[in-house]
Amino acid sequence: MAELKKFLIRRILTFVPTIIGVTLIVFLIAYVIPADPAKAWAGGEKASPEAVERIKERYHLNDPWYAQYIFLVKGIATNTLIDPRTSNPVLDDIRDRFPVTFQLAIIAFIFTLIIGIPLGLISALKRNSIVDTIVRIFALIGVSTPVFWLGYLLIFVFFVKFRITNLAGVPPTPATQITHVPIIDALLTGEFTLFKQHLARFWLPGFVLGFMGTGVLARFVRNSFLEAISGDYIEFLKAKGVPKLKIYRHALKNALVPIVTVLGLQFGGLLGGTPITETVFALPGMGSYAIQSIQNLDFPVIVAITFIYALIYVTANLVVDILYAVIDPRVRY
Amino acid sequence: MQEEYKKNIFDKIADKLVYGIASFISLFKKDWKAKNKSKMEEWRLMLYALNRSPPALIGVFLVIIFILLGIFGPRLATWRYNYFPSLYTMNFTQVVLAPPGSKAYLEFANTTITYPLGADHFGRDLLSLILSGARTSFVVSIIVISLGVPLGIVLGLIAGYKGGKVDELLMRITDMFLAFPALILAIALSAVLPERIQGFIESHVLLQKFVLWIFALDTREAGNLGRLLSVILAMIIVWWPVYARITRGSTLTEKEKLYIEAARAIGLSSWTIMFKHILPNIIGPILVYITLDFGSVVLMEAGLSFLGLGATPPIADWGRIVYDGAQYFPKAWWLVFYPGLIVMLVALGWNLLGDGLRDVLDPKTRRSIEFKVKKAKGEGEENA
Amino acid sequence: MPEPILQVRDLTVHFYTYAGIVKAIENVSFDVYKGETFALVGETGCGKSVTSRALTQLIESPGRIVNGEVIYHSEKGPIDLLKLSEEEIREIRGNEIAYIFQDPHASLDPLYTVGYQIAEAIEVHGKVKNIKEGIKKAVDILRAVLIPDPEKRVHNYPHELSGGMKQRIVIGTGIANNPRILIADEPTTALDVTVQAQILDLINSLKEKYHATVILITHNLGVVAETADRVAVMYAGKIVEIGSVEQIFKNPLHPYTKGLLKAVPNPMTKIERLEAIPGTVPNLITPPGGCRFHPRCPYVMEVCKKKVPELVEIEDGHFVACHLY
Ligand SMILES: Nc1ncnc2c1ncn2[C@@H]1O[C@H](COP(=O)(O)OP(=O)(O)OP(=O)(O)O)[C@@H](O)[C@H]1O
Ligand code: SF4
């Protein structure tokens, strides 16, 4: 266990340079922003030169790059980066939208897991059968389907034709917040009607977003499981007289090692898909907020949201690495 | 008993293809064909193996259609992408969002226009737009792959082969880019880049002409190129790190092999070793990724333009058609359904092909396929 | 008269591969007596592992046991192991008949502690209530296989141990339930030469201590000479000669056995290929007709190509399958 602790400390320390790297790229994005938005923020063509100049000053657009970098990082870290359009601190605006995106990603992830893993196991146990082939084709279709297309298709089926989902607004957040993810909080605090409302609103977008990954995950689970079950130690387990189900448990745990890695990557894919999904399903999350900000040339928001997305993804990868170390004693060194 | 395989029509095409490529290379390198008999044989076997997999064949078929559409699409289109029927009639309702199968008479142009797949909100023919849009999708994917992938491969080779500080530096940079969900980084970059790229392209007239030409656009669209190109640049930036990672990994294992040590011992330059000896040996799996990624680029490009980034109207673009048409959904369902369907078919084509290639290149499945194919070949030889 | 504990008759295993049917072993018959060490020798690929695994139905698809019986004289009476259901044979595997495999690095699950893996072997046969109790027993077993500091070592993962230690763990797993038969499939091949002798000593002493019968599969004729009571020589999926160690080493009858002994002047070296006998092991998809050794045999006769030689008893307990006799 001592090794695990040491590993954790080491891994968390590498978190820091990664975050610095992320801010560097975010800064690069901010740095190529043309000077013109200053004019737009000051009120378009009619803006007085002084107003434009004031804005340039305020956002340090005329300073050398390192000053701009420090301004940006400080702005994000202390939440003093002000949105020129709403005049709110950017992170305040994002905070309202974050739970929607996070909840969407979580629900999508759950869909991916509960469909992908059993499907993968079935096709491993029945390898080279019809089921296996169907899963393979399903996986290929999954990665080939544009999220927006599937979204509209299912809206047509479930909303236009059958009205089994809700597409307007977002249900309120529960009174007591524990995790700040409304649907989980609703469940934890026992507000079941609210939970149901959230589920009704989010299940379809969650499914659409998760769909892409299910087939890929299934294929991956299948291959990892087959790889694990053909290991020599499996034969030794049989020779020990270990019953079949327990042998599968060994194989599954061994298969989990690569699967966990792929799950981390898939979570990144899910996050990337949120802007499209939110746009299709009119969900007021970070992704659709970013898109609106682009249309309004509201660059501080784009920069901040990009940073937040990277932060979530980097954290997810951290979790993956920790899980990895918990499952596999060999990586703790 | 084993199934017997006969040389089928695709195998014959494969023979011709390999022979053609070999002849082509021989034009530049005199005795290539004589020296590389076994390599040609291996290619042929691989193609034969691919021919034994119906999904891969469907993939090849879809990909060929996509390439043909990419090249000839704008010519096949009945109407140019910037022909607005609504300008030629007073009776807007017959052209704007005209449903599939309808016809409209344009009194000012004195022509009748038919809409096999329906019309958009300007009354443009959806089928023509989809055909013209194939060019956009095709060119974007070619540029992104042919710039992003080699960049990643070269950096990965250098990092893996040189090791030490160079490796450390390159991989830290790679990790920085990989810390972002790909689409998010692409969105951010496509959002901030257009203005600078527009300025750049306007000051390089020849380049501008070239870009207009490969996208089959009218000069009028010169002002919109910045946004289109920024999506391309954004995707290149997003794409290379993955290849740097993969290439570095395989370079590391390849580097340890005996023949590389031997090459180093006889004093070959690192450049020669990297590109002439290591690269050809690790390219197989990378090729599979490239094939799959052609599909991913098409998907991502469609996704970005669905978000309103990249191509702007009137430029024909599959994702953009959906973006503009979505506000009329579900009434004008065709504006969402058909462009999305074609994006899916194209991506599916590349994925089926890539999956088939992976099987052919995977030593595990390869042996069993080759065994069948050898039988087929043996017979073919006897017949010949 | 020695009492048999295992009687194998006409054991035949085929592998159904894409390239054809691999006839890995054909009509293999032999007896193993209670308390003895029975050695199975032969070149690589001749079917030693397949034979030993087929005894308890440990043959995986694409392989199948096509024919034969394996009569095991259990304490309750004789049973045919090949007729048992999956659950019945599972109860015997690792309990009454245990295995030690060749490669200790691959035999252990990397994700579990060695203590857990030994405890699991005891627990699945219902000898302890749970894993926790099993781990307590595992400490004693580690002590029995001479692992220093067993209380600490039970909590180690396989990658934290050396090859020799891992093989001791594997052996410990094998003897965890006091098996009546211990099948050791090349238990020392994957280990350093220095460790090999220790492991063999360990197996021998454990055999004495627990009164077990040992089936030892090996490449190493020196090991056979030193530890075995009786020997079966295999060639291309068939047994060609069986006898006591003296009979085989002093009076080899089969031309293959003779070649084998000649090829290995120093019996401590490993048999990879027989330099003294020209030719190679036949492929087992289309094995040679008649005597499978005839393409390489210096004494080959017309009859050898047509008729399969049967095992015949030449002297007391010394069997050979060759038309010369
Ligand atoms: N899973 C399998 N599929 C196909 N053929 C197999 C399989 N397992 C074993 N065989 C065949 O069975 C034959 C006997 O193999 P076996 O492993 O018993 O040899 P061995 O005598 O134990 O050799 P070694 O000394 O190398 O361990 C071999 O020729 C091999 O080709
Ligand atoms: S049977 Fe004939 S071929 Fe076979 S070993 Fe005896 S003499 Fe040689």
Ligand SMILES: [Mg+2]
């Ligand atoms: Mg063996």
